[in-house]
Amino acid sequence: MTKEQVEYLMKEFKDIALTDTDSLDKYGRDETEDLLFPPHIVLRPSKTEEISAILSYCNENKIPVTPSGARTGLSGGALPINGGVALSLEKMNKIINIDENNSQVITEPGVITQVLQNAVKEKGLFYPPDPASKGSCFIGGNIAENSGGPKAVKYGVTADYVLNLEVVLPNGEIIWTGANVLKNATGYNLTQLIVGSEGTLGIVTKIVLRLIPHPTDDMLMLVPFFDAKKACEAVAAIMKTGITPSGLEFMERDAIQWTLNNIPTIQMEIDERHEAHLLIEVDGFDENKLIEECEKIAEVLEQFETGDILFADSQAQKDKLWEVRRKVGEAVKSHSIYKEEDTVVPRFELPNLLSGVKAIGKKYGFKSVCYGHAGDGNLHVNIIKGALTDDQWNNELPLAIREIFTLTVKLGGTISGEHGIGLVQKSYMDIPFTNVSLQLMRDIKKIFDPNNILNPGKILI
């Protein structure tokens, strides 16, 4: 991007432009490792039409535009790796309409997910997808990455709630992808093509989500296991009862212990003989039913050599346990230089994935801390740098990651469940897909973005 182009945009969009070094640094980072790629300029539009004007100009001048949400992403999707414009959606933060009659909400992309959840909850409605970063991430970013979270095991992921999107294409044209309806058999599914496309096909400017009735009750239990693999095996056994928990989370000992070390306000003892814990939530509209479900789950767990099960007996205790779970990522990351992989397999294969990851770690000499959404077979593998040399970290580790992903795909899974491919996983896309499929994706990208201005260098090599 030339100096003249920066100056033109500064003048043309002076009320929404930032070019100071602090801002460029801020918008040059997300939550992915310690990567920094500052843009040339940050623009913070508040209207669809402004975005259209910005994209038209950048498209004509082939200037890279990287959409930027709350920058909580874990695959580098929001990093402006080629400089250019960081297009922040933070000012597009209005919930436009909560339609109680149709159980839908229309929102702008810059609304914090939890703010949206709370707003619809006040009307008795429920928007379930709740990534760990729900208190800070934007709903637009959730759509870009097809985010999941603990509730996905019962309620599905972001994609399952998106009915219709207003999208600005790279040439500035504005389209709606679908209709505000629960079923749609009208042409190719542009809506689901945009969901999960990580801001590479268009900028989402309005979002229509379906909502469901909000459950009135929930119960939570924390279950320690002497053997981590048995915890994984218990997951499939629980699902086979016919009960679908609203959360079924797995944490290795280090994951939970490091988190507790990191939150001094939470007093909790972890028995060091316990290799892993499951955090299990059930929800619904009838407390007695939930008690029955918990009893049934506890019964199933008897075969898996657990320690004493902790049933949360107050809202405060539930909040505390969820806080621990939500802060695991942060705690693991603050502990060491790390790389996080977002593996996902059919849930019954989880024990095989876990033992495979550990065996690969042994071979390459790295330690990993694993946790994640076990009910969905979604295991976050955090590889810890620890005592590895820079050479091992930079040159050998990619081979180890390749082995982990190859195993994941062999087990019927894939290389990202909810974090996206972004920058840091794109060199592994040949593992889940053949070149024929990748070429289809490259061609789709070309249709939407012939000049390759929108989030270039993401998803595909």
Place this chain on the structure above:
Amino acid sequence: MTKEQVEYLMKEFKDIALTDTDSLDKYGRDETEDLLFPPHIVLRPSKTEEISAILSYCNENKIPVTPSGARTGLSGGALPINGGVALSLEKMNKIINIDENNSQVITEPGVITQVLQNAVKEKGLFYPPDPASKGSCFIGGNIAENSGGPKAVKYGVTADYVLNLEVVLPNGEIIWTGANVLKNATGYNLTQLIVGSEGTLGIVTKIVLRLIPHPTDDMLMLVPFFDAKKACEAVAAIMKTGITPSGLEFMERDAIQWTLNNIPTIQMEIDERHEAHLLIEVDGFDENKLIEECEKIAEVLEQFETGDILFADSQAQKDKLWEVRRKVGEAVKSHSIYKEEDTVVPRFELPNLLSGVKAIGKKYGFKSVCYGHAGDGNLHVNIIKGALTDDQWNNELPLAIREIFTLTVKLGGTISGEHGIGLVQKSYMDIPFTNVSLQLMRDIKKIFDPNNILNPGKILI
């Protein structure tokens, strides 16, 4: 298609080819009006590799290939309008594996939907999407059209259950679109691009579906209304209670009466003062809970001037009521020449859609019989030829349909909820979509099928 090409395929694929007139006629029809477009040859492969070989040859020689399932479609998707090859999937009718551990099934496309449902039910698992034609339609056709059915109001449509697809591309290449996992943030969503693409992008040869625990109980009630519009209004009121019925079906008086006339084995009296009926089902795992839900629904219905509610008191009576509902389409169709529109709106707009359709009918002088999945806002509008002249039918009616679809889109809806666009709705695609969106779809078609051999002339003009 030349005579030599037909002869080549007859020789090359002699065990799976049909060219007799009866067969060509049979594969030249589906359930769409009285349309007939015979192919030059029918091929009935039983292996993915055979399909790949057929497509390779047809692609090189630019021969149209129309995929053919059970030919129960209502938008003409399976009609070989340019002749060429009708590629029947009927021999690919094996359920490959029911994976109880992961609650998934892998199946070929030529399995009858109900056969699949029954097979997984034996393992306590549930595949909910159940189009009215479930006893004859193929699961592959359901994927092509993104079929719905009565259960969609609670459980979603076909798209919501598809995890992964094996697809043969028009050039003969074979790909898998995704992975066998419940969450996936790995590149563009090729799976959902294929679902609902009506056999225009590739031939689906293997299907991985997620399954859920099968509910153990259900209850069914038939509710007569003096005023059809009030029946529509009641739908949104029921959904607002927080109860999500597993069926919420609307039938105008003529729809139910004509069906009863058509099924002499079912004795049931319809009071002629009742303009419409709702058929309401709830399901779950606890009979007492369902009784409570029925009571709550009945209470809500009191404000909407109903006649006496019939609660089905045996499985036989439930089967009977569902048979009536499922046979409405057939009965209406056997009554007169007709055209069926598959309108869908946000459910609260249903009363406005119904009264709009009736007003448009009055203006153009046609009678319509309406029924459908009211819980989803999906209204099947059957326009009856009755006393209309051929000139009115052929030249004026398209204007009326255009008005109906324009109203549908204005209400937030779209022109097909579950039947697809196929042949008979493609000239209306400019109503829900701008040319920018349509051009994206045309370009997507070109990526997958540059020679336009696969189901040409469908969805897009």
